[in-house]
Amino acid sequence: MTATSLRLVAHAHTTALRRASFGGSDDGLDEGGLRAALALAQARPDRRGHLGVDGACVSSPAAAATQTADALGLLPTIDEALADCDHGDWTGRSIEEIAVEQPQALHEWLSEPESAPHGGESVAALRDRVGRWLDGHRGADRRITAVAHPLVIRVAVVHALNLPLATYRQVEVEPLAIVRLTGRGSRWHLRLSAARAHPPA
Template sequence: MTARVTFISPAMSSSLRQARFDDGGSIDADGAARARAAAASLPAAVRVVVSPTVRCQETAAALGLDGAQAAELAALEVGRWRGLTLAEVGAGEPEAVTRWLTDPASAPHGGESVEDMCERVTRWLAASQDAGGRTLAVVEPEVVRAAVVHVLGAPSAAFWRLDVPPLTATTISGRVGRWNLRLGHPLDSAEAVADH
C-alpha cells in the first residue's frame, strides 16, 4: 500500500517575519486568514498530525484540521537561542552560529543538532510508511527540511539549503522503503496537493 504524507508549513507569524527562533508566538491575522482561505484545497486524509508548536497548532485550527500532536515532529530544539533573532545570536556568538550552520552535528545552543533532528524525523517517516493512506502533517519548516533530506538521501549539511515558505504543501509518497517527493506548492492553488 502506498503511503502519502503531505507536510504543511505554518502560516506567517511575527517570529517568522523577524527571523526569530520560535518563541511560542501566534500566527498573525493575515496568516490565519490565508490558512482559513486555503482549507478547501486540502485533500482528504486518513490521519492528521501536528507539531506541538503554537503556530502549527493555530495553523491546523485555521485550516479546519483536528490532529494529534506528534512530539517526533517537534521543531528543532535551539536551547538558549529560543526567542532570539538570528542577528542577535550572530552578534553575541558569531563563532557558534558559524559552527551551527556548517556542522550538522553541532548544537552550540545547548539544544538539538540538525543531525539528531533529521534522525528523529527519519524514524517517524519509517513508521508512517507502514501505516498507508494519506497523512496531513502541519509542521515547522525544519521538519519539512529534515524529511526532504531523508527522501533525497542527501547529506544532513543540505538541510540549510532548503527554503520552506509559509503555508506550502510538500508531499512525499512511497512504499517498501522508497519515497518520492513533490515540493512545496502554495495551499491556495487548486493543484497544491493533487496527486500526479
Template sequence: MLVTLIAAARTSPLLETRFGDDRPLDAAGWQALERAVPALAPLAAAELRYCSPTAGSRQTGEVLGYAPLAQPALRDCDMGRWSGLTLAEVTAREPAAVDAWLTDPRAAPHGGEALLSFISRVGGWLDTRPLADDGRIVAVTEASVIRAAMLYALKAPPHAYWRTEIYPLSVVSLHGARGQWNLRLG
C-alpha cells in the same frame, strides 16, 4: 503511504522569527490561511492528521478542519540556550558558535539538538507511521521540520538544509514507507 506536510501559517515577519518560537498566528498569517482554506481543507480526508505542538501549527490545522493530534516528534529543532533569540541576536553574541552550527551538522553549540539529530528525529517519525501502502497522512508543522523531512527522504547531504526554502502554507508530499521515501511535487 502518502504523507502530506503543510507549513504552518505565518506567526511573525521573517526577520522577527525567534528560535523555538511558539507564537500564535499573526494577522498576515490569519489572512493567508483564510485564502488557503479552499485548497487545503480537502486534505482533512486523510486517515491520520497531525501537527507539531506549536500554537501556529495547531491553529493552522484547526482552521483547515483537520482536528490534528499534536506530535512531539514534529516540533522544531531544539535550539537550547538560543531559544527565544533571533539569528541576528545570536550572531552578535556568538559569531563563532553560529558559524559552527551552520557548517558542522553534528555541532550543537547552543546546547540543544544538532542538525543531524533533528533530521534523524523527523525521519524516525516518518518511518514509524502506522498505515498501509495506500494510506494518507497530513501533518501541519514548521518549515524547518519539512526541510528535515525532505532531506531525510532524499538522503540528501545535511548542508542542503540551508539551501531549501519552505514558505508558510507550502505543501510537500512524500510517498513511500520506512526508509524508502520519494518527494512528490505537483
C-alpha cells in the same frame, strides 16, 4: 505494494519567522499568518481533501502548527516527534542578535549540522528524530497530513530523498507550503503536482 500518501504542511507565519528569530513552542500565528491559513482553506472548498481532510492529521505540539491545522479545518492529533528543533539558549532571540554576541557559535551552527552551541538540539538530531517518524509511516497504506515548522519539513525532505544532511540549507519551505511524499517499500518519492485552475463560478 501498499503506500503512504503524506502531505507535509508548513505552519503559517509567526512573528519569529518574519523576524528570523529562533522561535519557541508557544509562538502562535501572527495576524497575517492566520489570515493566510484561513484564505488557503477557503480558496478550494471543493478540494479540501488535498489537505488531508479525508485522512489522518497530525501536528507538531507548537502553537503555530495547531493553529494552522485548526484554520485549515483539520482535526490534528499532537505528535511530539514533529516538534520544532530545540534551540536551547537561543530561543526567542534573533539571528542578528546572536551574530553580534556569539559570531563563532552561530557560524558553527550554520556550517556544522551536528553542532548545538545553543545547548539544545542539533539539526542532525532533528533529522534523526523526524527520519524515524517518517520511516515508521512508510508503506502503511494511509493518507496522512502533518503540520509542522518549515525546518522540520526541510530535514524531512532531506531524509526522505537520502540527501546529504548539509543540503537542508538548499531546501526552502515557505509558510503554508505543502510537500507531498509517497512511501513505497523502502523508499520515499517526492510528488510534484500540477496547479489546478479554480472551477468556474
